[in-house]
Amino acid sequence: MKKLLISLFILFLIGRVDAQQVPDKSVQIKTAVLAAPEDFRKDAKVYGYDASGEWTVLREGSNEMICIADDPKADGFSVSCYHEDLEPFMERGRVLKKEGKNFKQVFDTREEEAKSGGLKMPDAPAALYVLTADKADYDASKGKVDNTYLRYVVYIPWATEESTGLALKPDVPGMPWIMDPGTHRAHIMISPPKK
Template sequence: MKKIILAVVLSGALISCKNSDGNKTELDDSAITESLEDGSGKTETNYVPIDSDEALVAASLMAAPEVSRDGCTVIGYNMAGEFVTFKEGDNEFIVLVDDPKKSGFNSACYHKSLEPFMARGRELRAEGKSGPEINEIREAEAKSGKLAMGTPGATLHIYFGESDRYDPATNKVEGAHHRYVVYLPYATAASTGLPENPIGSNHPWIMNPGTHRAHIMISPLHKN
Protein backbone atom coordinates (compact mmCIF):
# COMPACT_ATOMS: atom_id res chain seq x y z
CA MET A 1 0.00 0.00 0.00
CA LYS A 2 1.04 3.53 -0.61
CA LYS A 3 3.07 4.95 2.27
CA ILE A 4 2.85 8.68 3.05
CA ILE A 5 5.37 10.23 5.37
CA LEU A 6 5.25 13.80 6.59
CA ALA A 7 8.69 14.59 7.94
CA VAL A 8 10.17 17.64 9.58
CA VAL A 9 13.63 18.57 8.29
CA LEU A 10 16.09 19.18 11.10
CA SER A 11 18.89 21.68 11.36
CA GLY A 12 21.49 20.05 13.62
CA ALA A 13 23.93 21.98 15.75
CA LEU A 14 27.29 20.28 15.21
CA ILE A 15 29.74 21.02 18.00
CA SER A 16 33.04 19.56 19.14
CA CYS A 17 32.43 20.11 22.85
CA LYS A 18 29.81 21.71 25.09
CA ASN A 19 28.58 24.97 23.53
CA SER A 20 28.93 27.92 25.88
CA ASP A 21 27.36 30.67 23.76
CA GLY A 22 23.93 31.72 22.53
CA ASN A 23 20.49 32.18 23.99
CA LYS A 24 17.54 29.81 23.88
CA THR A 25 15.32 30.61 20.94
CA GLU A 26 11.69 31.36 21.70
CA LEU A 27 9.27 28.48 21.16
CA ASP A 28 5.50 28.55 20.97
CA ASP A 29 3.37 26.33 23.21
CA SER A 30 1.98 24.13 20.47
CA ALA A 31 3.41 20.68 19.88
CA ILE A 32 5.15 19.89 16.61
CA THR A 33 3.46 16.79 15.24
CA GLU A 34 4.86 14.24 12.85
CA SER A 35 2.38 11.72 11.38
CA LEU A 36 3.14 8.38 9.81
CA GLU A 37 0.38 6.57 7.93
CA ASP A 38 0.69 3.07 6.51
CA GLY A 39 -1.42 -0.02 5.91
CA SER A 40 -1.53 -0.88 9.62
CA GLY A 41 -3.00 2.41 10.76
CA LYS A 42 -1.89 5.86 11.85
CA THR A 43 0.73 6.72 14.42
CA GLU A 44 1.42 10.20 15.75
CA THR A 45 4.45 11.43 17.63
CA ASN A 46 4.08 14.72 19.46
CA TYR A 47 7.34 16.64 19.75
CA VAL A 48 7.30 19.33 22.40
CA PRO A 49 9.71 21.89 23.85
CA ILE A 50 11.51 20.88 27.04
CA ASP A 51 9.76 23.06 29.62
CA SER A 52 10.11 21.26 32.97
CA ASP A 53 12.91 19.98 35.18
CA GLU A 54 11.58 16.44 34.80
CA ALA A 55 11.76 16.59 31.01
CA LEU A 56 15.16 18.28 31.16
CA VAL A 57 16.62 15.47 33.27
CA ALA A 58 14.93 12.69 31.28
CA ALA A 59 16.21 14.00 27.95
CA SER A 60 19.70 14.74 29.28
CA LEU A 61 20.09 11.21 30.62
CA MET A 62 20.06 10.00 27.01
CA ALA A 63 23.73 11.08 26.94
CA ALA A 64 24.59 8.24 29.32
CA PRO A 65 24.91 4.56 28.37
CA GLU A 66 21.46 3.00 28.75
CA VAL A 67 22.53 0.43 31.35
CA SER A 68 24.00 3.19 33.56
CA ARG A 69 21.26 5.85 33.47
CA ASP A 70 19.52 4.86 36.70
CA GLY A 71 22.74 5.23 38.73
CA CYS A 72 24.02 8.54 37.31
CA THR A 73 24.46 11.68 39.38
CA VAL A 74 22.61 14.49 37.58
CA ILE A 75 23.62 18.15 37.91
CA GLY A 76 23.21 21.42 36.02
CA TYR A 77 20.97 24.44 35.59
CA ASN A 78 17.27 23.91 36.26
CA MET A 79 14.46 25.75 34.50
CA ALA A 80 14.72 28.54 37.08
CA GLY A 81 18.37 29.15 36.19
CA GLU A 82 19.82 27.66 39.39
CA PHE A 83 22.74 25.24 39.36
CA VAL A 84 21.53 22.24 41.36
CA THR A 85 22.03 18.54 41.95
CA PHE A 86 18.90 16.92 40.54
CA LYS A 87 19.86 13.44 41.68
CA GLU A 88 22.66 11.77 43.62
CA GLY A 89 23.94 8.67 41.89
CA ASP A 90 25.94 5.61 42.85
CA ASN A 91 27.93 4.77 39.73
CA GLU A 92 30.88 6.24 37.81
CA PHE A 93 28.91 8.75 35.72
CA ILE A 94 27.88 12.38 36.14
CA VAL A 95 25.30 13.81 33.75
CA LEU A 96 25.38 17.55 33.08
CA VAL A 97 21.94 18.54 31.82
CA ASP A 98 21.31 20.83 28.89
CA ASP A 99 21.34 24.51 29.85
CA PRO A 100 17.71 25.53 29.19
CA LYS A 101 18.68 29.16 28.67
CA LYS A 102 20.93 28.40 25.70
CA SER A 103 19.87 27.58 22.16
CA GLY A 104 19.55 24.00 21.01
CA PHE A 105 19.92 20.90 23.16
CA ASN A 106 23.27 19.72 24.48
CA SER A 107 23.74 17.38 27.43
CA ALA A 108 26.86 15.55 28.57
CA CYS A 109 27.77 12.48 30.58
CA TYR A 110 31.29 12.11 31.91
CA HIS A 111 33.35 9.89 34.19
CA LYS A 112 33.29 11.17 37.77
CA SER A 113 37.10 11.42 37.86
CA LEU A 114 36.75 14.38 35.45
CA GLU A 115 34.59 16.39 37.86
CA PRO A 116 37.45 18.55 39.28
CA PHE A 117 38.37 19.60 35.73
CA MET A 118 34.75 20.23 34.76
CA ALA A 119 33.88 22.01 37.99
CA ARG A 120 36.90 24.30 37.72
CA GLY A 121 35.78 25.34 34.25
CA ARG A 122 32.28 26.16 35.53
CA GLU A 123 33.78 28.12 38.42
CA LEU A 124 36.02 30.21 36.19
CA ARG A 125 33.20 30.79 33.69
CA ALA A 126 30.99 32.04 36.54
CA GLU A 127 33.76 34.51 37.42
CA GLY A 128 33.48 35.94 33.92
CA LYS A 129 36.66 34.40 32.51
CA SER A 130 36.79 33.93 28.72
CA GLY A 131 37.44 30.59 27.03
CA PRO A 132 41.14 31.29 26.39
CA GLU A 133 41.58 32.52 29.98
CA ILE A 134 39.96 29.36 31.35
CA ASN A 135 42.24 27.19 29.23
CA GLU A 136 45.32 29.09 30.35
CA ILE A 137 44.42 28.92 34.05
CA ARG A 138 43.55 25.23 33.98
CA GLU A 139 46.69 24.43 31.98
CA ALA A 140 48.86 26.06 34.64
CA GLU A 141 46.97 24.39 37.47
CA ALA A 142 47.13 20.98 35.81
CA LYS A 143 50.89 21.25 35.21
CA SER A 144 51.47 22.29 38.83
CA GLY A 145 49.43 19.37 40.12
CA LYS A 146 46.83 21.64 41.68
CA LEU A 147 44.11 20.52 39.26
CA ALA A 148 43.35 16.81 38.93
CA MET A 149 42.69 15.79 35.34
CA GLY A 150 40.96 12.52 36.05
CA THR A 151 41.80 8.97 35.06
CA PRO A 152 43.64 8.85 31.71
CA GLY A 153 41.16 7.58 29.16
CA ALA A 154 38.13 8.92 31.06
CA THR A 155 35.32 9.58 28.63
CA LEU A 156 32.80 12.35 27.98
CA HIS A 157 29.60 11.46 26.10
CA ILE A 158 27.76 14.31 24.32
CA TYR A 159 24.11 14.19 23.18
CA PHE A 160 23.01 17.14 21.06
CA GLY A 161 20.14 18.22 18.85
CA GLU A 162 17.11 20.54 18.76
CA SER A 163 15.36 21.34 22.03
CA ASP A 164 11.87 21.56 20.51
CA ARG A 165 12.05 17.97 19.20
CA TYR A 166 11.61 16.22 22.55
CA ASP A 167 9.44 13.09 22.57
CA PRO A 168 7.97 12.67 26.10
CA ALA A 169 7.02 9.07 25.31
CA THR A 170 10.64 7.98 24.81
CA ASN A 171 12.56 10.87 26.47
CA LYS A 172 14.62 11.15 23.29
CA VAL A 173 15.35 14.29 21.29
CA GLU A 174 14.36 13.43 17.73
CA GLY A 175 17.34 13.60 15.39
CA ALA A 176 19.87 14.09 18.20
CA HIS A 177 23.40 12.74 17.76
CA HIS A 178 26.16 11.41 20.00
CA ARG A 179 29.80 12.37 20.13
CA TYR A 180 32.52 10.90 22.36
CA VAL A 181 35.61 12.50 23.88
CA VAL A 182 38.36 10.39 25.47
CA TYR A 183 40.65 12.52 27.65
CA LEU A 184 44.39 11.79 27.49
CA PRO A 185 46.17 14.82 29.00
CA TYR A 186 49.35 15.83 27.11
CA ALA A 187 48.94 13.08 24.52
CA THR A 188 50.15 13.80 20.99
CA ALA A 189 49.83 12.34 17.53
CA ALA A 190 53.20 10.68 18.10
CA SER A 191 52.23 9.13 21.44
CA THR A 192 48.88 7.80 20.22
CA GLY A 193 49.36 7.22 16.51
CA LEU A 194 46.24 9.27 15.79
CA PRO A 195 46.09 12.16 13.31
CA GLU A 196 45.60 15.73 14.49
CA ASN A 197 42.76 16.16 12.00
CA PRO A 198 40.02 13.67 11.06
CA ILE A 199 40.64 11.78 7.84
CA GLY A 200 36.94 10.94 7.65
CA SER A 201 33.73 12.16 9.27
CA ASN A 202 33.61 9.22 11.66
CA HIS A 203 37.35 8.63 12.13
CA PRO A 204 38.99 9.22 15.54
CA TRP A 205 41.56 11.98 15.84
CA ILE A 206 43.40 13.81 18.62
CA MET A 207 42.40 17.35 19.51
CA ASN A 208 44.44 19.88 21.52
CA PRO A 209 47.52 17.61 21.41
CA GLY A 210 50.26 18.23 23.93
CA THR A 211 48.02 20.16 26.33
CA HIS A 212 46.10 19.30 29.48
CA ARG A 213 42.96 19.20 27.28
CA ALA A 214 44.31 16.62 24.81
CA HIS A 215 41.54 14.21 23.88
CA ILE A 216 40.46 11.73 21.23
CA MET A 217 37.39 12.84 19.29
CA ILE A 218 34.96 10.20 18.00
CA SER A 219 31.88 11.22 15.99
CA PRO A 220 29.73 8.26 14.92
CA LEU A 221 28.02 8.44 11.56
CA HIS A 222 24.46 9.78 11.72
CA LYS A 223 21.76 7.18 11.17
CA ASN A 224 20.21 9.23 8.37
Protein backbone atom coordinates in the same frame (compact mmCIF):
# COMPACT_ATOMS: atom_id res chain seq x y z
CA MET B 1 6.33 56.18 40.25
CA LYS B 2 4.04 54.71 37.63
CA LYS B 3 7.00 54.03 35.28
CA LEU B 4 8.89 52.35 38.12
CA LEU B 5 5.94 50.06 38.86
CA ILE B 6 5.56 49.17 35.19
CA SER B 7 9.29 48.42 34.93
CA LEU B 8 9.18 46.20 38.02
CA PHE B 9 6.13 44.38 36.66
CA ILE B 10 7.90 43.73 33.34
CA LEU B 11 10.98 42.42 35.16
CA PHE B 12 8.72 40.17 37.22
CA LEU B 13 7.09 38.79 34.07
CA ILE B 14 10.46 38.21 32.39
CA GLY B 15 11.61 36.31 35.47
CA ARG B 16 8.46 34.21 35.43
CA VAL B 17 8.89 33.42 31.72
CA ASP B 18 12.51 32.34 32.35
CA ALA B 19 11.43 30.18 35.28
CA GLN B 20 8.65 28.63 33.23
CA GLN B 21 11.16 27.68 30.54
CA VAL B 22 13.11 25.43 32.93
CA PRO B 23 11.80 21.91 32.39
CA ASP B 24 10.56 19.83 35.28
CA LYS B 25 13.27 18.06 37.32
CA SER B 26 12.12 14.63 36.11
CA VAL B 27 12.31 15.77 32.47
CA GLN B 28 15.81 17.16 32.96
CA ILE B 29 16.98 13.88 34.49
CA LYS B 30 15.27 11.77 31.83
CA THR B 31 16.86 13.71 28.96
CA ALA B 32 20.28 14.31 30.58
CA VAL B 33 21.02 10.62 31.00
CA LEU B 34 20.25 9.93 27.32
CA ALA B 35 23.86 10.90 26.57
CA ALA B 36 25.22 8.04 28.70
CA PRO B 37 25.49 4.40 27.65
CA GLU B 38 22.34 2.63 28.83
CA ASP B 39 24.06 0.66 31.63
CA PHE B 40 25.14 3.91 33.32
CA ARG B 41 21.86 5.86 33.13
CA LYS B 42 19.90 4.62 36.15
CA ASP B 43 22.57 5.43 38.74
CA ALA B 44 24.24 8.51 37.24
CA LYS B 45 24.50 11.76 39.15
CA VAL B 46 22.62 14.55 37.34
CA TYR B 47 23.19 18.29 37.40
CA GLY B 48 20.62 20.69 36.01
CA TYR B 49 18.56 23.72 36.93
CA ASP B 50 16.04 24.50 39.64
CA ALA B 51 12.76 26.33 38.95
CA SER B 52 14.52 29.70 39.09
CA GLY B 53 17.19 28.59 36.60
CA GLU B 54 19.99 28.14 39.16
CA TRP B 55 22.56 25.35 38.71
CA THR B 56 21.93 22.47 41.13
CA VAL B 57 22.23 18.74 41.72
CA LEU B 58 19.00 17.17 40.48
CA ARG B 59 19.89 13.64 41.57
CA GLU B 60 22.77 12.10 43.47
CA GLY B 61 24.41 9.12 41.80
CA SER B 62 25.89 5.82 42.83
CA ASN B 63 28.10 5.01 39.85
CA GLU B 64 30.99 6.77 38.12
CA MET B 65 28.87 8.74 35.60
CA ILE B 66 27.88 12.41 35.91
CA CYS B 67 25.30 13.88 33.53
CA ILE B 68 24.47 17.48 32.69
CA ALA B 69 20.94 18.55 31.70
CA ASP B 70 20.20 20.85 28.79
CA ASP B 71 20.73 24.54 29.51
CA PRO B 72 17.29 26.10 28.92
CA LYS B 73 18.90 29.44 28.04
CA ALA B 74 21.19 28.01 25.33
CA ASP B 75 20.31 27.53 21.67
CA GLY B 76 19.54 24.00 20.59
CA PHE B 77 19.47 20.92 22.82
CA SER B 78 22.67 19.57 24.36
CA VAL B 79 23.22 17.13 27.22
CA SER B 80 26.39 15.37 28.26
CA CYS B 81 27.66 12.66 30.56
CA TYR B 82 31.21 12.07 31.70
CA HIS B 83 33.32 9.92 33.99
CA GLU B 84 33.58 11.20 37.57
CA ASP B 85 37.38 11.57 37.24
CA LEU B 86 36.67 14.52 34.92
CA GLU B 87 34.60 16.36 37.55
CA PRO B 88 37.43 18.56 38.92
CA PHE B 89 38.24 19.66 35.34
CA MET B 90 34.58 20.28 34.48
CA GLU B 91 33.76 22.05 37.74
CA ARG B 92 36.79 24.33 37.39
CA GLY B 93 35.61 25.25 33.90
CA ARG B 94 32.12 26.08 35.19
CA VAL B 95 33.56 28.29 37.93
CA LEU B 96 35.83 30.16 35.52
CA LYS B 97 33.00 30.70 33.02
CA LYS B 98 30.76 32.01 35.79
CA GLU B 99 33.55 34.49 36.62
CA GLY B 100 33.26 35.75 33.03
CA LYS B 101 36.40 34.13 31.63
CA ASN B 102 36.48 33.46 27.87
CA PHE B 103 37.51 30.13 26.27
CA LYS B 104 41.23 31.02 26.09
CA GLN B 105 41.32 32.25 29.68
CA VAL B 106 39.58 29.07 30.88
CA PHE B 107 41.99 26.90 28.86
CA ASP B 108 45.10 28.77 30.05
CA THR B 109 44.04 28.79 33.70
CA ARG B 110 43.24 25.09 33.76
CA GLU B 111 46.45 24.29 31.85
CA GLU B 112 48.56 26.18 34.41
CA GLU B 113 46.71 24.62 37.34
CA ALA B 114 46.97 21.10 35.89
CA LYS B 115 50.71 21.51 35.31
CA SER B 116 51.25 22.73 38.87
CA GLY B 117 49.17 19.90 40.30
CA GLY B 118 46.47 22.23 41.60
CA LEU B 119 43.90 20.79 39.18
CA LYS B 120 43.54 17.01 39.33
CA MET B 121 43.25 15.44 35.89
CA PRO B 122 42.35 11.79 35.22
CA ASP B 123 45.18 9.27 35.55
CA ALA B 124 43.57 7.02 32.93
CA PRO B 125 41.46 7.72 29.82
CA ALA B 126 38.06 9.15 30.81
CA ALA B 127 34.97 9.30 28.58
CA LEU B 128 32.59 12.14 27.77
CA TYR B 129 29.40 11.65 25.74
CA VAL B 130 27.60 14.60 24.14
CA LEU B 131 24.06 14.28 22.75
CA THR B 132 22.67 17.18 20.70
CA ALA B 133 19.59 18.06 18.68
CA ASP B 134 17.90 21.10 17.21
CA LYS B 135 15.68 22.92 19.72
CA ALA B 136 12.69 22.20 17.46
CA ASP B 137 13.26 18.47 18.05
CA TYR B 138 13.03 18.81 21.84
CA ASP B 139 9.65 18.75 23.60
CA ALA B 140 10.44 19.76 27.16
CA SER B 141 6.87 19.21 28.33
CA LYS B 142 7.13 15.49 27.48
CA GLY B 143 10.86 14.98 27.89
CA LYS B 144 11.04 13.81 24.30
CA VAL B 145 13.89 14.54 21.92
CA ASP B 146 14.15 13.41 18.28
CA ASN B 147 16.83 13.44 15.59
CA THR B 148 19.67 13.34 18.09
CA TYR B 149 23.39 13.20 17.36
CA LEU B 150 25.85 11.53 19.73
CA ARG B 151 29.59 12.18 19.70
CA TYR B 152 32.29 10.72 21.90
CA VAL B 153 35.32 12.22 23.60
CA VAL B 154 38.01 10.37 25.54
CA TYR B 155 40.23 12.62 27.66
CA ILE B 156 43.87 11.53 27.78
CA PRO B 157 45.75 14.43 29.39
CA TRP B 158 49.17 15.27 27.93
CA ALA B 159 48.85 12.69 25.11
CA THR B 160 50.26 13.56 21.69
CA GLU B 161 50.02 12.41 18.11
CA GLU B 162 53.28 10.52 18.65
CA SER B 163 52.24 8.85 21.93
CA THR B 164 48.90 7.65 20.57
CA GLY B 165 49.31 7.17 16.82
CA LEU B 166 46.21 9.33 16.33
CA ALA B 167 46.05 11.93 13.59
CA LEU B 168 45.44 15.62 14.32
CA LYS B 169 42.32 15.63 12.14
CA PRO B 170 39.98 12.98 10.77
CA ASP B 171 40.69 11.78 7.23
CA VAL B 172 37.18 10.34 6.93
CA PRO B 173 33.93 10.92 8.85
CA GLY B 174 33.93 9.09 12.17
CA MET B 175 37.69 8.57 12.32
CA PRO B 176 39.13 9.07 15.82
CA TRP B 177 41.62 11.92 16.09
CA ILE B 178 43.43 13.81 18.84
CA MET B 179 42.51 17.38 19.76
CA ASP B 180 44.62 19.71 21.93
CA PRO B 181 47.56 17.27 21.93
CA GLY B 182 50.23 17.69 24.59
CA THR B 183 47.94 19.70 26.88
CA HIS B 184 45.88 18.97 29.97
CA ARG B 185 42.86 18.93 27.67
CA ALA B 186 44.18 16.40 25.12
CA HIS B 187 41.33 14.20 24.01
CA ILE B 188 40.29 11.72 21.37
CA MET B 189 37.38 12.98 19.27
CA ILE B 190 35.00 10.49 17.67
CA SER B 191 32.23 12.14 15.65
CA PRO B 192 30.19 9.55 13.74
CA PRO B 193 28.90 10.64 10.34
CA LYS B 194 25.57 12.47 10.61
CA LYS B 195 22.56 10.87 8.97
